Amino acid sequence: MTIDIKRGVSLYSFQHETFQGKMSLEDCFKTCADMGALGIEIIGEQTFWGWPEATVDETKIDEWHALIKKYDATAVSHDFMLDYKRYKGTMMAFDEQVASVKKDIDFGARLGMKYIRALVSIAPEVLVAAAPYAEEKDIKILIEVHAPLHFDHPWIIRHAEAFEKSGSDALGFLPDMGMFLFKFPPVWKERFIRNGVPQKIADYIETAYEDRVLSEYVILNVREMGGEGPSLGMAETLRHNAAYEPKRMLDFMHRIHNVHGKFYQMDENLVEPSIPYDEIVKVLKQGGYKGYICSEYEGNRWIEDAYEVDSVEQVRRQQEMLKGLIGEPTPTAIAA
Amino acid sequence: MFDKMMLCDEGLENIVENGETTGFSLLARLPYYRGLGLSMIEDIGLGVDGEPVAREDVRFSVRGRSWTLDELETVYDDRWNFGEKATVIVKRPGGLTPGAHKIDIAVRMRVSYLPFVPTTKTSRELQLAA
Numbered sequence: 001m002t003i004d005i006k007r008g009v010s011l012y013s014f015q016h017e018t019f020q021g022k023m024s025l026e027d028c029f030k031t032c033a034d035m036g037a038l039g040i041e042i043i044g045e046q047t048f049w050g051w052p053e054a055t056v057d058e059t060k061i062d063e064w065h066a067l068i069k070k071y072d073a074t075a076v077s078h079d080f081m082l083d084y085k086r087y088k089g090t091m092m093a094f095d096e097q098v099a100s101v102k103k104d105i106d107f108g109a110r111l112g113m114k115y116i117r118a119l120v121s122i123a124p125e126v127l128v129a130a131a132p133y134a135e136e137k138d139i140k141i142l143i144e145v146h147a148p149l150h151f152d153h154p155w156i157i158r159h160a161e162a163f164e165k166s167g168s169d170a171l172g173f174l175p176d177m178g179m180f181l182f183k184f185p186p187v188w189k190e191r192f193i194r195n196g197v198p199q200k201i202a203d204y205i206e207t208a209y210e211d212r213v214l215s216e217y218v219i220l221n222v223r224e225m226g227g228e229g230p231s232l233g234m235a236e237t238l239r240h241n242a243a244y245e246p247k248r249m250l251d252f253m254h255r256i257h258n259v260h261g262k263f264y265q266m267d268e269n270l271v272e273p274s275i276p277y278d279e280i281v282k283v284l285k286q287g288g289y290k291g292y293i294c295s296e297y298e299g300n301r302w303i304e305d306a307y308e309v310d311s312v313e314q315v316r317r318q319q320e321m322l323k324g325l326i327g328e329p330t331p332t333a334i335a336a
Numbered sequence: 337m338f339d340k341m342m343l344c345d346e347g348l349e350n351i352v353e354n355g356e357t358t359g360f361s362l363l364a365r366l367p368y369y370r371g372l373g374l375s376m377i378e379d380i381g382l383g384v385d386g387e388p389v390a391r392e393d394v395r396f397s398v399r400g401r402s403w404t405l406d407e408l409e410t411v412y413d414d415r416w417n418f419g420e421k422a423t424v425i426v427k428r429p430g431g432l433t434p435g436a437h438k439i440d441i442a443v444r445m446r447v448s449y450l451p452f453v454p455t456t457k458t459s460r461e462l463q464l465a466a
Contacts (some may be wrong), residue, residue, distance in 0.1 A: 008390050012369065016338075018419065019341065019419040020417065043370055045370050045415075045418065046369065046418045049417040050417070053412060054411055054414055067340040081449070083372075083373060083450065084448050086376060087375065087377055088409055158403040177414050304337075
């Protein structure tokens with residue numbers, strides 16, 4: 001049986017540990033390899049100090065390649081940022097933005113990446129202008145479709161139109177599964193309660209989310225319930241998140257080459273309570289998707305105030321879930 | 337994010353130059369999931385035992401280079417890296433007395449993709465060794 005969808009991890013998932021120096025780059029690679037998640041995605045500047053303003057130590061690049069080889073891993077994506085507000089009070093000029101993207105194409109190529117991830121705030125013209133250079137370097141630039149945006153948002157449609165018009169196959173999309181937030185994440189609710197949201201208001205917002213009530217109505221109702229500060233903050237999360245339909249990816253599948261397996265928590269039964277991964281994987285299979293789903297654990301920031309963060313265990317659970325949904329055969333004692 | 341990890345437990349010490357105590361320094365990390373070019377660090381606000389420190393009395397230092405906060409705004413060739421412990425220096429004749437001091441810190445950063453300019457704050461009691 002051929003498995004088309006491949007499993008990977010964005011090392012962003014281990015940021016809580018790497019920030020504090022508790023996990024080295026090799027620890028990250030070993031952890032992913034142990035889970036059979038052999039695609040590695042990074043936020044370049046998180047993994048490589050100096051990038052992009054200063055030079056990166058050559059020995060670090062060598063170490064990267066040595067680890068890819070040692071763990072039989074695949075370099076998937078270098079996620080770049082493009083700081084177009086680098087100069088206070090002045091937006092970076094168009095040509096400089098394009099030059100900056102080209103620099104990230106070079107960096108991605110140095111790391112052996114297939115893709116570089118562009119943030120959704122970057123203008124389509126900038127990416128179109130950089131596309132011929134990306135083609136030369138055999139890199140695809142993928143814009144991240146991330147909540148509050150989605151595949152029907154005018155800004156994403158503008159990107160799609162610009163990509164088609166350019167005729168370049170070096171431009172594409174990287175959907176972030178956070179745009180398919182079917183339920184209000186329990187870790188969010190608990191954090192907002194710890195921050196002072198009354199239980200009654202927290203319950204109301206959670207129910208309103210499940211009922212798909214327009215965020216503006218929810219915010220108004222929370223105000224009328226006497227909610228302020230953290231209560232309004234909790235209500236405002238509805239402005240930036242929604243339960244878009246995974247099947248909307250189908251129209252764009254020819255340009256979708258990498259997927260962010262965003263998740264906020266994985267429970268002991270290997271379920272992400274707010275994002276419908278069973279439906280998502282079904283749609284990806286239907287669309288003939290053959291790339292990676294890279295785990296992107298984003299729960300740390302919701303629990304770090306009260307709990308010990310264990311990113312490795314969280315990613316392990318998501319990888320187990322993905323294995324099952326993708327349909328990887330489970331190794332048995334006999335097979336071994 | 338990483339709010340509580342902005343201040344490092346270790347590293348609070350007085351600065352002695354030519355036998356004279358001119359101030360103190362502490363170790364701090366950027367409360368962010370990536371690093372940032374120094375021109376995008378808009379402000380580092382500090383308070384000591386409830387008393388605010390003037391912006392012009394603060395110096396930021398990484399890997400042997402140091403700048404005033406005004407100078408940082410036009411530094412385009414260096415960064416405060418992800419998880420990197422920077423030394424934040426406060427000019428203060430006489431420095432601090434040994435023992436516990438309540439330190440407040442706030443970092444304001446300009447992040448291109450955000451439609452606002454976030455400030456992250458934390459506060460903790462740090463020990464200055466005798």
